[in-house]
Amino acid sequence: MEVLVTALICFPFLWAILPAVIHNSKRRAFTVYLGCGIVMVLSVFTAIQWYLAGGQTLDFRLPYQEAFGEIFLWGDIFLMCFITYLSYKHNRLIIAFLSIISTVVPTILEKFGPELPAGPTMRFDWLTFIMVLIIGVVGSLIGVYAVGYMHGFHIHHHKEVTDRRSFFLSMIFVFFGAMFGLVTSANLLGLYFFWEITSVTSFLLIGYTRTDEAINNSFKALWMNLLGGCGLAVAISVGIIYFNTANLYTLIAAAVKTPTKMLCLLPIAMLAFAALTKSAQFPFSGWLLGAMVAPTPSSALLHSATMVKAGVYMLIRLSPAMADNYVGNMVALIGGFTFVAASCFAITVSDGKKVLAYSTISNLGLIVACTGCGYEETIWAAVFLVIFHAVSKSMLFQCVGAIETTIGSRDVEDMQGLMSIFPKLAFILMVGIAGMFLAPFGMLISKWAALKAFIDTSSVYVSTLMVMFICFGSATTMFYWTKWMSKILGASKREKSRDLTKKNEYISMFFHAFMMISLILGFPWLSEHVLKPLSNDMFGVVKQVISYENMVIMIVLLCGVFVIPFINYLLTKGQKGKKVITYMGGANAGDNFNFVSATGDPREMDISNFYMEDLMGEKKLFTPAILISSFIIVVYLIIVVGGALQ
Amino acid sequence: MGNRSVVPFGPQHPVLPEPVHLDLVLEDEKVLAAIPSIGFVHRGLESLTSKKDFNEMVYVAERICGICSFMHGMSYCMALEDIMNVEVPRRADYLRTIWGEMSRLHSHLLWLGLLADGFGFESLFMHSWRLREKILDMFEASTGGRVIFSVNTIGGVLKDMPADMLKDFVRQLDEMEKEIRETTAIFLDDYTVKSRLVDIGIISGEDAIRRGAVGPMMRASGINVDMRKNGYGAYNDIDFEVITSNKCDSYARCEVRIGEIFQSIDIIRQCVAKIPDTEINTKVTGMPNGESIIRVEQPRGEAFYHVRANGTKFLDRFRVRTPTFANIPALAQTLQGCQYSDVPLLVLTIDPCISCTER
């Protein structure tokens, strides 16, 4: 096991060198495919190995742990220097400052602070198992997709951007390595190193095109993530100074044992803070939106489908320590608030990628809220959502990217009638959207569990607020997804044209769709054999989250969603109806797309959805949302820090 | 195109009984641009002067519109009387005034109903129209027609109203007044109604003048213009105040028209009290030769009659500029930036009469 995990972490880092040095595009593509294949196989193999071995929590040290420790240390320092250099170059000293603080403090403590007991530095348990699978499978599919996409990006669409694909592809591998490291580390120092790597790689990926906007956004991402890094640094320092440990689990255990002691909560709060920044919750959601400038889906989906999961992963880890305390309340409120606010913003934007970005933030908000609650049900729901979200988001991003290549726009309004011109793309899009909000799928089950749990939460205020957040959030979520869906199914204005989507993009997308559907179908199994042991591990109780009865209903609904339309489709196929032009008050010019205008000539009819910018537009509500969420965070942090210092 | 909709509105549309067409550019439901189109009821009846002689034209003029038909007939006759220098008997003037005010009453009640229909208040629509039926009954009893009366003739009117009939009408109007007051109060007080009218479709007095608006549209913007003050018919004997409002919005237009309903009732009462006992028409002979411009206050505002005769029985030019025609530019302005759901309402607040407009 140790070896496998080490391989999992080290392999991508090493493999990253290959695309960087190979410049022949065919051969480079081959290396990337191969690398992704290996990563996928390796991760699946590791996971299965572990599963077959009985699914016990494994605590272990890496082989050559000391050597790794040194690498981490110097790696941290290298990253710090790198960032300092860049920020000096671009005249953003505040970033250098953040970076230096967050690196220097733990480093000094580690070097010169008290000697820490040598315990296990890694852990592999159910959550790791899931995360490894997500990163391995979804991540490597993204890798496959990226090769084709980036080819199209440079060769066909954006000739003006310098071709730095070698760099891009190798960064993807670096990223995999860091993510694997992140989800397996138990030692905060190791975790911190990987954490910083993800921040920096994402910074580099966002700035890929080197336009002004890209550079600005990349720095935005950087400072927000570094701020989170600072939180992590504080947590490490507190851990080392007060608890004499840098082990995540020790800290969690301490907090679980004495939830009323603020000092114990402090590192948890700091870690949670870091996680909030990483998972792009309000007020730190800006960076994820900014990330959308990166070459369309590849990096965007890296962020939405995988990187943000780092934050969520951390919160799920922490959640037993957050049950019914200040930290938990803070996280839950931020999550709930983000859920509502981001879904409101998602209504007001029409750029497909932006909708996806906001919906990511919003869904993550729901997950975060679940973790903040810290009950078995919510963890169950949170993990469930993580899985669904990863698959469907990755699929959606790829799909929007492919659509952009094909129809030349990623605006939702331009996807009118996609179903009849590019049915394959539309099908994938539909599956993805359905997976995000339709009746028996992921979101719904999680909402169900979350509502139940929040009603039972002990804090009256939090409970009331959270219930409201969820109720309103689910209404707004429904709005933007449905309007998108209805756009796709509408009548099409465009001519059929050639589908420019690459084969490998399709392979990746269909594989996702397949996964999605099997996840949906296999959800009782998943619940029974993965999620239950998971919450059992975390809380030590086995609880049937969803009753047998409801399980049956959900399955009935599920079949309903597929079977009812299908049967009806078959039944109505033979119906003969006379074709008639649509009703336009008698002004139809004869083809449903034009009407007789006021001047007597045909004029093209356009139909667009509601965006409600006056009501809940970014311009109007973004600043208040940031203020409210900052307020929540600041107040709770003051409570915790103040309490700890007393 | 981004998130803009470009959609047609009408010509066939149940909110408006008459065909109106607009090209709308919407953002969500906000109207960014609205281009009205007219011509769905354009019959070209001004050209009938070459086919019908000036006497038959009375009946054509009446059929410009079924709502303000009486006044069209009357103004046409007034124009020809002016050209031919005919003195109309005083009683005929009074009768014309009474019928004219009854027309205004029925037109305003009709409008109130349509407005209620436009904002989805079905029972209020039904109420207003039920009240209006009584006026129509009065019309039928006095002229024989419900909407087209054919009582005007060049030189006076064709039918007289006996004194007891007039008394009976006044009695009926007294009874109705209470009911009308109850019903119109809803337009002015109800929360949901107000949410649809207040501050919607604002047009300032100056803008109204610049765009040539007339009638209640103008008076609701605080401009005191009423052709009745020119003193045609019996109006120079009647005592009345022009009703204006300074709110400039849809609510003000509603307010002004409601005020005019009661004003009309009052004018009818005064007329009945003062009506002299003379002939009802004078014999007219000869051919018209000359030109006349007549302005009459229709329910919807000032109607502008321009008649030019050349000494034969076929007129040279018969031109009607109806109030709705004059109000369309003002309407186009109020439509800018309103909500989609306000579109029919704003169209209704000018009290459109397309058949008048397009003749």
Added chain:
Amino acid sequence: MGQFLPFSKQVLKNLFSEPATTQYPFVPREYPERTRGHVDIDKDSCILCGMCMRSCPPGAIKVDRAGKTWSINRFDCIQCGYCTEKCPKKCLSITPGYQEPGPEKFVYMVEVPYEPPKPAAKPATPTPSQS
């Protein structure tokens, strides 16, 4: 702000009182005497002068002097009453009761018993009306 549901008083009153609806097709309607329903002819006094035909704005009346018929297309008549005014014999009148709707437009024709006193008793071309 305005009042909430101020109309409910009247609405409830209506609910419990007799509706205003007439029972029309089941109970026939009574018309006031002046109602202009349709044009009737007193065929005995008609002299087939054709005045009505020439004055009718939509041209609904046809007078056939040779065939001795007077006919009216009631689907074309606009009940303006101009013919009744113009008729020298005042044999036309406009009376309550309207033409039944139906699937076909038809012409109502009466034979006029009038005997012209002598041929060419009338001028061949009528002078313009009302000079």
Added chain:
Amino acid sequence: MAKIHKSPWLLHYDGSSCNGCDIEVLACTTPVYDVERFGVINTGNPMHADIFLITGGINSQNEAVVKQIYDQMPQPKVVIAVGTCACTGGIFKECYNIKGGADTVIPVDIYVPGCAARPESIIDGVVKGIGLFKEKAAALAAQSKA
């Protein structure tokens, strides 16, 4: 009291009338005449309508509109021409822009004369239309069975 139970939904379109007939059509739906007694609803949407009440003599601009609306009504459907204008063109038939009568554009089933057609007369027309509608529906059913 005999009842006429059916549910013919009306569509009313003003094909260049003077308005007089239109307001009388509307008056039919209001309390005093209340055609809803026969299940009549004024829908305003051709897709749902059974009876097409057309007023006015149809001008050139309206011709296409009237045809289009007529085509959008599903069978069985009945067209009623309301008012003298819609029957023959009436006083406007000599105008340069009037086609003259609704039957110049679409087949008309019932003519309701009158200027303006009285509500009673319109009700009679509608009741006749309902009868015709029944027949047409039966014919359609027979046809679809065959």
Added chain:
Amino acid sequence: MQELKTDLFLIDKAELLNIIMEKKNALWRLCQICCSYPKAEDHFEITYSFANGQELANYRLIAEREEEVPSISRVYKSAIYYENEMHELWGLHVENIKQDFHDKLYRIDVETPFLEKEEKNDGE
């Protein structure tokens, strides 16, 4: 400017815009523009009517058959309907109307129906 009868003045083309501006600045409202073609006189008569309160003022412009008349739609926006109508129904040439419907204000089959009538009558 020459007074024809009460409130009716004959003006020529050069005066038109001045008068219009004057009226506009004094906040008069445009009542109507009427075009006619009296058989006997064989030219267009275009009558512009303005009102202020109860006051009325009419100005008449004489134009030959093919003569171009300046548009006042840039001063009085509401004039577009009148001017388009004159152009469409009478065939009067109005120079650059602010919003030209190009004979589609009323979509009629007959071209300039009012003038054709005149011609027919002339021929009789």
Added chain:
Amino acid sequence: MTIQTRVLFAVLYVVLTPFVIGLLDGFDRKISARMQGRRGPSVLQPFFDLKKLFEKEFLTANKMQLFLIRSYLCFIVLSGIIFFAGFDLLLVIFSLSTAAMFLILASTATHSPFASQGTSRELVQIMACEPMELLVAVGFYLATSTFTVSDIVTKSPVANIRFLPGFFVGFVFILTIKFRKSPFDISTSHHAHQEVIKGVTSEMVGKEYAMVTIAEWYENAILLGIVGLFFVSSNILTVIGAVIAILVVWFLEILIDNTSARVKWQLMLKLAWGTTIVAAGMNLFLLEIIRG
């Protein structure tokens, strides 16, 4: 609840709803007419309408519409079965919103201006109602610690309205939206004409429209059922109270329908959410405090 009773209730629901709600609809039209001073149609009119609609020729602008509408109907019935067979209330609401999605897809499939505008408004309506619907389920959970309808009925010793007055007020408020009654009848016009003609149903011809009508009846049955749920307890006699309550609410909706103008969607959204937050939110908060 035994499986037999569940099946029985479900079957009763499927079979009786069209008759009961159809009749209520007929009375609704009659009462509305009387309120407007008219005589109104026969109470059986809704059935005549349906019959006629099914007999009409089938015209279509887009073939897809029919199967989407059928799916809509099936889903509504399915949700009703879940409700009346006594399963989870929250799932009923979720599946209702899934059903609504089919309606929306059906109406946009045609690319018609009025249907599309109506659809957008329909979406706003759903968005306006959904929080309150979910909160009703939450309320019942707070009062009875279960989402399951059968348990809510059998386990509550007294009618839950005692604990949930705020929820009830909020729910009755959004019922006006759900029943498509006047102040909020903005996406389809059941009454007096409006700018989007028939909105969502503009393009639905004959049997399509009939199916939508039936689906609405089935949905109304569920909603009225939820109203009843506030009033029933384990005591069987409370059913009478529930029926009376349903009738009163139903009459109230008719009254509101006849005494208000249609408002704009912005105001509707604000009012609906405002009421939800104030009425249901306060009640929720108080209940939470009581529960500790």
